[in-house]
Amino acid sequence: MTIPISSRASLDVPSDARSDISDGTSSTNDGGDDGWEDIEPEDESQSIIGLFSDDIYPDVRSLLKDTKERYNFDLAKVQKDLGLDFFGTVKLINYIRSEVKKGVQKPDVSSKSLFDDEAYLKPVIEDDALLYNLDDIASDADGPQSEKVQKTDTETQLREVQEELSRLQEQFFNYRLAVQQSLSVQLSKEDDDPLQGMNSARDGASRSMTEEVDYDYFKSYSYNAIHESMLKDTVRTDAYRDFIYDHKGLFKGKTVLDVGCGTGILSMFCAKAGAKRVIAVDNSAIIEKARLNVFANGFGDVITCIRGKIEEIKLPVSQVDIIVSEWMGYGLLFEAMLDSVIWARDRYLAPGGLMVPSHATLRIAPFADADFVDSHVSFWRNVYGFDMSSMLESVHHEAIIAPTKTSSVVGDSAVFLQLPLHTITVKELSFLKPFELTIADDVPRLDGWLIWFDIFFMTSPTAKLKDDALPSELRKEGFVAFTTGPFGPETHWQQCVLLIDPEGEKPVPLQKGHVIRGEIGYQKKEKDARALDIEIRWSIDDHSLKRHQTWSLQ
Structure with missing residues (x-):
């Protein structure tokens, strides 16, 4: 997270019920025409729309027969095998219709838990005639003469659905009003x-x-x-x-x-x-x-x-x-x-509980980018023709949060702090840690440092992370991890850039193979503060020069 530079029955409300509430009106049974109010189809011979197509069928038996032959799907058998009651069958039909609407031609119906959500009580098709003829589905499972099938009064069941939805609407309205x-x-x-x-x-x-x-x-x-x-x-x-x-x-x-x-x-x-x-x-x-x-x-x-x-x-x-x-x-x-x-x-x-995420690492890398320095430092010397050099007073001592180019990283990166979230302590979050970096290309000078972090999600509280683990490597092994560094997709954290103050000294050219050794520390600006001071001490091979600088991140 970063700052920019009670019961289910009362709350599982279908979307049409919530839209009623958003108007500021109570959705109790007032004789309106919305939602489930009109429970009896005006046309007794209303045609039935297919489950997997827009085909029209004269009755349920025709739909079941054609669906079984053309799509190899036996609705009556699924109903019987899963032991679905009236409400379960309503949910099943609406689940199938919603999946087909998404483009799924063979919805998974292996378990009734797949469509147990109350949301599937809401019809996908307005005035769905199939929902008014559920008796015919049950009777088809064992034949029209079967006495095993208990006939259901569809009208009564739909009235019960209506009453339940009305009750849910009213309770949700009361909750929203209270909030x-x-x-x-x-x-x-x-x-x-x-x-x-x-x-x-x-x-x-x-x-x-x-x-x-x-x-x-x-x-x-x-x-x-x-x-x-x-x-x-x-x-x-x-x-x-x-x-x-x-x-x-x-x-x-x-x-x-x-x-x-x-x-x-x-x-x-x-x-x-x-x-x-x-x-x-x-x-x-x-x-x-x-x-x-x-x-x-x-x-x-x-x-x-x-x-x-x-x-x-x-x-x-x-x-x-x-x-x-x-x-x-x-x-x-x-x-x-x-x-x-x-x-x-x-x-x-x-004990044995899991932290999500489970690990984090902090990395540092050498940074050289003349264009970046110009845009954040030289910029102030000529702003629309005006000299604003006064703004440069602390420019080299304020951490900059910005995206950077991979070409700006002129050496390898090093992990300077690993945070195992199951064991790390608050005391360990203030530290001074050593690092060592090797320059990868010849550069006229070192402009600063880049800091970023990597996040890892391990499945066990005892899992160990290698000292120099990379998210890209772990992802290949099937783990979930991501980086906020310049070599990965940009995140809202971007990178932390620490520009080196030249202090009037001549730039020190660096050559490929030069080694930089130093220490980096994090310290809160004061007890219980949210801002940080970041300190770096460093020296370069073949140079007697030793440097020390502190930046504020606030």
């Missing part, structure tokens, strides 16, 4: 006092810097733009989705904690993968939208949304099986969100 009222109260408080969420009483007492930074930090996550940027980062979002969906066995029946849930996307991935319970926590106002997203997608009985700092709230469970979080900031540790994830791990993760 809107809650949001209105919160917004009115913020209008009166934008900082009231931090301190209810404005008695003139000043807040600590930490409180102010925290307030600004969480407030920034209340708006859509930052979440849109993260969700559209397909490298990031696809990695989480692929790991969760590809390893449903790890999530099935488990309790999951999502720290910093944002819009709730990771929580919904976990719920869809079969998690028994997901607890989504976020301390920004986005949690209200996440809650609506959860209910709108039918996960109200699985996902519980809680607003607050993970360190300050009390979860409804004592332990969780999995912690999932997208905590990464610029340069990996900007924002210090990993501190909270580690706290949650130590407090709630059950």
Whole structure:
């Protein structure tokens, strides 16, 4: 995550029911004509549309016969083999129609769990005549004379569906109204006092810097733009989705904690993968939208949304099986969100539990790019004909977040910190680590350093990562991993560029094979701060010159 430079029955509401609610009107049974209100077809001889084509059939028996002969699909047998009742058969038909509509010519009907979602109660075809003649499907399974088949009163069953949908609509309307009222109260408080969420009483007492930074930090996550940027980062979002969906066995029946849930996307991935319970926590106002997203997608009985700092709230469970979080900031540790994830791990993760992702590595590489330097440094000397050199005062001491060219990397990269998420401690996030790099090409001078991070998703809490593991190599072995470096697809994290201050000295040319040795350190600007100071000390073979510089990432 980065800052830019309760029950299922009451919430599994079909989309047509939600559209009623969005108009601000109650969807109780008022005699309207929408949705399921008109349960009796006006035309008793209404033709039946085929399951796999737009062909019209005079009756169910004709449809079943032709479907069996032309498409090798026996609807009556599937109904009987799966032991489907009236509602199950309705779901089956709507499931088949929706799959065919997507272009799937042979829908998988091996298990009724494939179409057990309440959403399949909503007809795919308006006034679907097949749904009014379900008795004929059952009778066809054993022949018209069979006494084994229990006749179903279709009209009565459809009335029950209507009543159930009406009840769901009303409950969802009441829930939405309650959330809107809650949001209105919160917004009115913020209008009166934008900082009231931090301190209810404005008695003139000043807040600590930490409180102010925290307030600004969480407030920034209340708006859509930052979440849109993260969700559209397909490298990031696809990695989480692929790991969760590809390893449903790890999530099935488990309790999951999502720290910093944002819009709730990771929580919904976990719920869809079969998690028994997901607890989504976020301390920004986005949690209200996440809650609506959860209910709108039918996960109200699985996902519980809680607003607050993970360190300050009390979860409804004592332990969780999995912690999932997208905590990464610029340069990996900007924002210090990993501190909270580690706290949650130590407090709630059950022995043998899984961290998702499981590992991260930080890399450094030598950087040389005259055009980049011109665009960020020389630029200020002539801005539309004006000298703005005053802006250069700290330009070499501020970390720059930007995409860079692969040609700017003039040597190998080195891992200077590996973070095994199951064991790393907060104390280890402030460090000074050695590195060694070899120059790959002759360059007139070293312009700076590049820092990026790689993320890995392993399936076991005891899995080990090789010291110099590359995401590209692990992906070939079937693992999920991604890089934020210049040699992979661009992510919203881009790269962290640290420009070297020339300090009026003549450039030192570097030749292929020169070795740079040094140390790199991360340190919070102050206790509990979210900004970082990055320090690098280095020296080059064949040169007595030793350099030392510090950059701020804030």
